[in-house]
Amino acid sequence: MRPIDIASFASHSxxxxxxxxxxxxxxxxxxxxxxxxxxxxxxxxxxxxxxQFSSLGSNLVLVFPGRTETAGISPGMLLGQIPRELTxxxxxxxxxxxxxxxxxxxxxxxxxxxYGPLNREVVVLGSTSDLLEVRHMELALGxxxxxxxxxxxxxxxxxxxxxxxxxxxxxxxxxxxLGDRRFRVIGVMGSQGESMGYNTDELVIVPVSAAHMLFNxxxxxxxxxxxxxxxxxxxxxxxxESILLARHGERDVTVITQDAVLATFDRILRALTxxxxxxxxISLSVAGxxxxxxxxxxxxxxxxxxxxxxxxxxxxxxxxxxxxxxxALLSIAGSIAGLALGEAGxxxxxxxxxxxxxxxxxxxxxxxxxxxxxxxxxFSVWPARRAARLDPVAALSGR
Amino acid sequence: MISLxxxxxxxxxxxxxxxxxxxxxxxxxxxxYVSLMGPSGSGKSTxxxxxxxLDRPSSGTYSLDxxxxxxxNDEEQARxxxxxxxxxxxxxxLVPRLTAAxxxxxxxxxxxxxxxxxxxxxxxxxxDYGLSDRADHRPDQLSGxxxxxxxxxRATSMHPSILLADxxxxxxxxxxxxxxxxxxEILTEQNVALILVxxxxxxxxxxxxxxxxxxxxxxx
Numbered sequence: 001m002r003p004i005d006i007a008s009f010a011s012h013s014x015x016x017x018x019x020x021x022x023x024x025x026x027x028x029x030x031x032x033x034x035x036x037x038x039x040x041x042x043x044x045x046x047x048x049x050x051x052q053f054s055s056l057g058s059n060l061v062l063v064f065p066g067r068t069e070t071a072g073i074s075p076g077m078l079l080g081q082i083p084r085e086l087t088x089x090x091x092x093x094x095x096x097x098x099x100x101x102x103x104x105x106x107x108x109x110x111x112x113x114x115y116g117p118l119n120r121e122v123v124v125l126g127s128t129s130d131l132l133e134v135r136h137m138e139l140a141l142g143x144x145x146x147x148x149x150x151x152x153x154x155x156x157x158x159x160x161x162x163x164x165x166x167x168x169x170x171x172x173x174x175x176x177x178l179g180d181r182r183f184r185v186i187g188v189m190g191s192q193g194e195s196m197g198y199n200t201d202e203l204v205i206v207p208v209s210a211a212h213m214l215f216n217x218x219x220x221x222x223x224x225x226x227x228x229x230x231x232x233x234x235x236x237x238x239x240x241e242s243i244l245l246a247r248h249g250e251r252d253v254t255v256i257t258q259d260a261v262l263a264t265f266d267r268i269l270r271a272l273t274x275x276x277x278x279x280x281x282i283s284l285s286v287a288g289x290x291x292x293x294x295x296x297x298x299x300x301x302x303x304x305x306x307x308x309x310x311x312x313x314x315x316x317x318x319x320x321x322x323x324x325x326x327x328a329l330l331s332i333a334g335s336i337a338g339l340a341l342g343e344a345g346x347x348x349x350x351x352x353x354x355x356x357x358x359x360x361x362x363x364x365x366x367x368x369x370x371x372x373x374x375x376x377x378x379f380s381v382w383p384a385r386r387a388a389r390l391d392p393v394a395a396l397s398g399r
Numbered sequence: 400m401i402s403l404x405x406x407x408x409x410x411x412x413x414x415x416x417x418x419x420x421x422x423x424x425x426x427x428x429x430x431x432y433v434s435l436m437g438p439s440g441s442g443k444s445t446x447x448x449x450x451x452x453l454d455r456p457s458s459g460t461y462s463l464d465x466x467x468x469x470x471x472n473d474e475e476q477a478r479x480x481x482x483x484x485x486x487x488x489x490x491x492x493l494v495p496r497l498t499a500a501x502x503x504x505x506x507x508x509x510x511x512x513x514x515x516x517x518x519x520x521x522x523x524x525x526x527d528y529g530l531s532d533r534a535d536h537r538p539d540q541l542s543g544x545x546x547x548x549x550x551x552x553r554a555t556s557m558h559p560s561i562l563l564a565d566x567x568x569x570x571x572x573x574x575x576x577x578x579x580x581x582x583x584e585i586l587t588e589q590n591v592a593l594i595l596v597x598x599x600x601x602x603x604x605x606x607x608x609x610x611x612x613x614x615x616x617x618x619x
Contacts, residue, residue, distance in 0.1 A: 001509055002511050005508045005511075309509065315477035396488070
């Protein structure tokens with residue numbers, strides 16, 4: 001038989017038992033669709049985290065107070081046990097390193113902001129003028145914290161805070177009250193949304209010294225250190241460690257690079273994606289068993305036809321090829337339908353959660369299609385062999 | 400052309416050997432018209448299946464055109480069936496989901512003949528057997544006589560040299576049965592060897608050579 005005739009004969013027999021064919025395609029396509037949607041979700045979560053980290057700034061080295069014995073974040077840090085505070089002097093000292101271009105200290109507290117009769121709770125971030133560059137933030141109005149006169153009582157409002165307190169009126173030059181102090185508004189941040197747990201739209205940024213006075217403390221939550229280039233990140237990390245070792249007399253800070261954190265999250269989330277993809281692939285093998293079952297029924301329903309084909313000159317291997325082709329066509333159609341189903345699901349999720357960058361990774365799509373084809377063909381080996389082995393005399397008489 | 404030498408065919412039923420054919424030696428020449436008659440269970444169909452290479456003898460040799468075909472493997476036997484042997488069955492054995500034209504085309508498809516050539520040959524056969532206006536009908540839309548004509552057209556589509564008919568009139572009324580036999584007899588004039596299994600002495604009696612079987616033996 002010519003390949004084209006085999007294909008058309010197989011597709012003809014699939015079309016003539018429409019319900020059976022559609023049900024098997026449905027099973028196959030649900031399997032493939034599940035793999036596509038679940039891996040797209042996993043990959044979306046990974047990309048989301050990666051984006052969050054890169055929006056933090058580039059070439060960053062983070063300095064935390066407290067020491068961890070191994071890489072990562074120590075339990076002590078999570079519990080807020082800070083052996084020795086990081087100070088502004090520590091932060092400025094880091095600029096001595098030639099690998100460091102800029103630093104931005106951060107201290108965080110929460111306070112009440114009020115303007116006229118309006119007031120609300122806000123997160124107050126104390127930092128310096130370089131934060132704008134280091135964190136890749138954008139200014140919508142006015143100016144950012146001044147690089148000189150650090151003690152000045154000025155503040156920069158998040159987009160949402162500005163909107164809630166001032167509506168559409170310009171807040172520049174107005175005085176707002178934070179806790180028991182008054183601050184002059186000098187700028188408004190552009191709308192950026194959430195980043196690493198803080199919604200910059202709902203922040204109020206003040207100079208570090210003002211924040212220290214407001215919250216009556218002196219330490220820094222962390223120092224963002226920007227290395228001069230990607231290549232100088234390890235150097236910046238080393239320098240930061242040795243400078244702070246010299247200042248503190250012991251290793252009591254944790255210095256991590258953005259890349260290290262990112263790589264860890266990347267690994268975890270990729271493993272997660274693989275796991276959910278693998279679970280979805282199990283449903284594909286279930287579809288494979290279904291295909292085997294239905295093919296076996298098809299063989300026993302078509303015993304007479306198989307006997308006839310043998311009498312008309314088909315060899316056993318020819319019969320086997322016919323049944324194989326049927327299974328393969330079914331799997332191809334099913335996996336294409338599943339791909340469409342999956343992509344539709346991905347689009348729906350993308351519509352519902354625009355902030356999540358859901359896209360099925362190409363390897364998952366290939367793996368899903370490959371698994372579908374392989375299971376479809378693998379599970380039809382037995383039925384096809386059974387068809388090929390039929391004794392034509394018995395088959396023709398319908399025994 | 401067909402030469403059987405001391406051919407036997409036995410089946411194991413339980414722990415007993417049951418002989419369907421016993422020591423049959425038989426020669427059939429090209430264009431021969433042979434009828435095989437005998438009671439049920441006398442081995443007619445087994446002999447026919449054996450000649451049609453659907454079955455293998457337990458002992459003895461079967462040579463076709465001077466070649467021992469019992470020694471061929473499955474693939475080679477399939478090719479011989481495809482090229483030299485046509486089957487006509489009592490219950491027609493048409494594929495129900497295929498049209499008359501496609502049923503006739505089936506052996507040509509299995510033989511790997513290109514599509515253009517197939518279409519021409521099928522059209523000729525449909526015309527020869529008066530089925531041109533039934534080409535696109537499925538078997539369940541055809542009468543018994545039409546179905547058997549489709550089956551004969553299918554059996555001859557590869558221009559076989561042997562036509563094996565197992566009770567071809569068994570499911571037909573007498574006049575349609577007669578028509579079918581007429582069509583088969585025309586083929587013997589084209590040098591096709593026709594071997595016809597039948598119960599009906601009136602039909603069997605028309606053959607140039609009549610073989611009677613009993614208990615797996617040819618008795619004359």
